[in-house]
Amino acid sequence: MVDSIWNHAFRECLLIDPKEHPMLLAEPSSNSQQQRERTAELIFEKYNVPALFLAKNAVLTSFASGRATSLVVDGGGGSTTIAPVHDGYVLQKAVASSPIGGELLTDCLLKSLESKGVMIKPRYSFKRKEIQLGVFQTVDLDFPSTTESYRLYSQRVIASDIKECVCRAPDTPYDESSYSNIPMTPYELPDGQTIEIGADRFKIPDILFNPSLVQTILGMDNFVEIASSARGLPQMAIESINKCDVDIRRELFSSILLAGGTASMQQLKERLEKDLLEESPQAARVKVLASGNATERRFRWLTTEKWFWGFALEIDVLKY
Template sequence: AAELMFEKYKVPALFLAKNAVLTSFASGRATSLVVDSGGGSTVVSAVHDGYVLQKSVATSPIGGEFLTDCMMKSLESKGVVIRPRYSFKKKEVSPGDYKVVDLDFPNTTDSYRLYHMRAIASDIKETVCRVPDTPFDEVAYANVPTTSYELPDGQTIEVGAARFKIPDILFNPFLSQTIPGIDGFGDSTSIRGLPRMVLESVNRCDVDIRKELLSSILLSGGSSSILQLKDRLEKEVLEGVPPKCPGKGFGKWKFNREAIQCLDWREHPCIPWVVPANVVLQSRV
């Protein structure tokens, strides 16, 4: 990578940094616990004085793309057909009345079709999903009110319990095994939910900095923008913290209003605990 930048693009200087460090600096902090939930995975890292503590890094293969696949398989199991945008066109048969006409592209590969189907499923996930206040339960959410979503071909679908079940996989990964067509994780013990990853990461660090890390939890990545994820994470992490904070001389531990912050304030206009605009812009990240 360095050779490419210097030899081809002729850059005068190059600086490489880890995502967690940049996330921490973007919020104006040198020490923080970064929860990065992106498309392909979720990573929890402790940053202390501008350096990532490697022993604290906790990873999970659960990310936004996996949640999108879960949403797509869940809809397919209910008989919903997601038609890629390129496979049809709408023809107006009368004013305000449109007919869907199929288009034939024989040379289109399966991977290209799947890519477009995932794009639609991802939009459904981002539009209707929200993290439940409590761990998802099939019986409790069986009669939850549905939310309507109009597919590109004009078909309107109703999304019920799945809009709570899918995002809760971030907290309970084995919930994905109940979705038809999704491969399970077997007996692997390395797959943990977000709260457990946060607590494990903190416990791997020295006791002297644990309180500071728990007071500076930063959320980043696209999957962290799911509604109510911040509130649910704060609740479960607080429940998992022992009555006495493990640091020396620390009294009873409790979260303050800035315990968990969302890095991108533009995606969370309704949450008051966000990083100010000038901090994000000054960081140039």
């Protein structure tokens, strides 16, 4: 229940009384009217806040960059959402979403490494690293009660760090033959094992542009159907803009904003701009913008997109 999360945030983290603070809630652009009404009912009746304002994530992102009109590309963990904003309002009819997000990319990288014989050892499974008889090895620990889900979670955390450190969007659409001989990039795992990552550095990020690449990764059979129906970022952006009024399309093409953790992928901005220039109308002036560089956005604890008014909470999904 979402109220349990809010109780923990108010009482344990923020250490405040909600009755004393106005509240700003940042919500997804896809939230329905029923979800908004249920949220307001819960906030007012259970927490007795003096004031409440519900704001769309895309609107806050657009305002944070100093623009009232823009196309916001929000790459999250579970999905990617593209929302056009005009004069401070989300054009709901033109919102596009895809199930391809950062978590799916992490799973693809993990499965790809496993298919090549690379086994990622969770951090909790060894005590220390040491050298015995000139051989580097780890002193393992035994946790018999550890669940399979926690083991997988621990592996995905490491795979996510690999993705963020060495992966980058390719300059051109990924092709197996073109990237088969690229230089390898080393990455040291927590247990001291150094692995070499080659074509996967470019193949995994390119799934955002070509979701059908998921079908080429062993162990991702459960996601083949999802990927086959998904669209790439450039296609989603153009479709979203084409659903808007003709008068604002040119302004949307020139104000495409990247937001979210997945959007901080290296070279993603340049690749998206290049593809849009090729597929957009000739009269359109395409400009993709991102606040700060990729490293700065990756480690930013609280972005300017989350306005502070009393306090702000971001809700990715509201389910009751």
